[in-house]
Amino acid sequence: MPTLATTQHLVALLGSVKEDLLEEMYRRVSAAGCPGLRPSHGCIFRFLDIDGSKLSELAEKSGMTKQAFGEHVANVEALGYVTRVPDPEDGRAKLVVPTARGREVLILGRQIFAELEREWAEAIGAERIAALRETLEEIHALQAAG
């Protein structure tokens, strides 16, 4: 019989695991010599092109307002990971461009993600991780539809 606790546990569990992963990720990023970055800064690196991307593009891809995204960019710029340069093809626009350190973070991020995937596959089983992803996608689709 499903109880309040049972199902709430699933919701809480989803939150915990997400936080666990984000935390672990940024712990490693930090340990690898890129301090100051917070989990929320991931929204920048996630879709950032190595040659620079327009703020509004990034904001839209992240599902955030331009203002909210711009704030994160300002933070990450202050930390020295990106710069804002005027877009040569659009006088209104500015390109968010990774600095040398920023490009390191981009690569580092990929490495750390690969590392985590490998560790989960080892500890839990690659096919179970795949199944997890599939089930989550189905639930998401179900909720989006219903």
Place this chain on the structure above:
Amino acid sequence: MPTLATTQHLVALLGSVKEDLLEEMYRRVSAAGCPGLRPSHGCIFRFLDIDGSKLSELAEKSGMTKQAFGEHVANVEALGYVTRVPDPEDGRAKLVVPTARGREVLILGRQIFAELEREWAEAIGAERIAALRETLEEIHALQAAG
């Protein structure tokens, strides 16, 4: 080859599904005639005893500070779902006690959770939902340990 997007997708997916579920839950609670309640108010109903519980107990179980929890209680009290009464056994303490409407919410919550479980089991398969939970628990344990 695991990419940045692949693994980030899993983190994002966890977040999306969690939000989906919380949203759906509160949509139904609202539809069932209990307006004003927000997802974050779940922290109160989650551990609230039908006869009342002490604020600090609830705060501790939710992993929140007393102050933060107290704010939620104030909100939910203003909505008329709980009251704060002095604890007859401890002059310092106050009991958070559900009102009649609050007790309805408690029951309603259980019903909605049961409903959701049933729907997922139907659409996705009970054993896959169980597997999801198990895998999440293992990852959580893994991260807590490592």
Place this chain on the structure above:
DNA sequence: CCTTGTAGTCAGGTCACCTTACCAAAGATA
């Protein structure tokens, strides 16, 4: 009693968003 610990509140701060209002440049239209 008096000290120390605990329950709860108050004040104020932070973080990650949001809305409203605006400017400046681009593109469409007349």
Place this chain on the structure above:
DNA sequence: TATCTTTGGTAAGGTGACCTGACTACAAGG
């Protein structure tokens, strides 16, 4: 070409969900 609308970005201010630090009222032990 002058204007009108759309789009890229910023500024200012607000909100929700937390936090820390400082405080009061009561409890419990020596």
